[in-house]
């Protein structure tokens with residue numbers, strides 16, 4: 001197998017802190033399983049603004065295009081709050097998603113057995129829970145035109161964002177959701193607000209048509225986004241795959257993360273279309289942001305970043321055994337009672353980012369034998 005090209009973009013805040021723990025896992029793969037990657041690393045977000053005056057350089061976007069996969073940390077830093085909207089650190093991830101056509105963001109909310117007590121919900125409600133949220137990531141209100149802040153003749157200002165979805169955009173992300181459902185519990189819940197938004201109405205129509213034409217073997221239901229937020233807390237077990245737009249997916253997945261114990265637990269994969277040469281652009285990142293409130297303190301949970309790396313190995317590099325091992329190592333470490341602050345509960349041992357990473361690597365050693 002040729003050496004895979006991996007681009008690592010740690011970003012801001014806790015991004016570099018949790019990425020350091022992935023580097024240890026990658027070093028372990030090389031040491032104990034002889035797997036090496038052609039790794040290159042670069043600056044994005046506030047870190048890139050400080051060095052180059054832009055949130056992401058064209059050269060980095062090109063490197064991402066050429067990589068077999070991108071592992072992203074997180075971007076965002078309050079110190080750049082004063083810069084124009086199109087220069088903010090967050091532009092780095094938005095631009096990567098757009099330029100690489102990364103339209104399907106898979107956000108699995110899976111509850112580890114050891115963490116049922118850390119969930120915001122009762123243990124019996126979340127034990128064994130496994131939901132996959134498929135969030136559209138290159139359309140919707142984050143990108144629709146017109147947008148901006150304008151001043152009206154009377155001096156009043158108004159901020160404008162527009163939710164836009166085309167048939168093609170809806171259909172391609174729905175297809176990803178239906179295909180995933182077939183490998184899971186065979187059920188998709190499509191989420192929008194068709195009661196008040198035309199884009200939601202079209203969303204529902206397109207998903208319904210596609211289902212009738214190609215996926216009638218999959219159970220399809222529809223739900224309004226506000227109800228979905230409530231149902232995720234009331235009875236999350238009713239869901240298998242949820243497919244939804246950019247904004248609702250962003251919000252509902254942060255909500256779902258608390259069912260698993262913490263935002264620091266949820267990884268994600270963002271996939272594009274398969275190219276004619278068989279390559280599929282893909283970026284992997286935790287669903288959390290740069291967490292400026294805890295950055296620099298060594299207490300961030302590295303598990304979402306490490307599980308994002310496991311997803312990368314599984315989806316982009318077909319290294320299923322290694323992905324399984326990493327997930328098993330995380331489960332085993334949690335079973336020993338080690339907890340970062342965000343998933344801490346009574347009687348457990350509180351540790352920092354590096355001790356958690358270290359414990360996962362030691363567990364990998366045990367699994368390797």
Ligand SMILES: NC(=O)C1=CN([C@@H]2O[C@H](COP(=O)(O)OP(=O)(O)OC[C@H]3O[C@@H](n4cnc5c(N)ncnc54)[C@H](O)[C@@H]3O)[C@@H](O)[C@H]2O)C=CC1
Pocket residue numbers: 014018073074075076077078090093263264265285287288289290291292293294299300301302304342
């Ligand atoms: N993909 C990306 O790069 C994303 C970037 N952001 C950006 O991150 C910055 C901060 O945004 P927030 O709204 O504060 O969201 P956030 O996700 O960074 O943090 C929300 C809360 O969760 C906690 N948290 C997040 N990750 C954690 C981890 N691994 N371990 C322990 N606790 C963790 C934080 O301490 C904070 O209290 C903003 O600039 C935002 O735009 C937000 C989400 C995604």
Ligand SMILES: CC(C)CC(=O)C(=O)O
Pocket residue numbers: 090093094250287289
């Ligand atoms: C551009 C990001 C900051 C939006 C977000 O919160 C996310 O993608 O999860």
Ligand SMILES: [Mg+2]
Pocket residue numbers: 250251254287
């Ligand atoms: Mg988010």
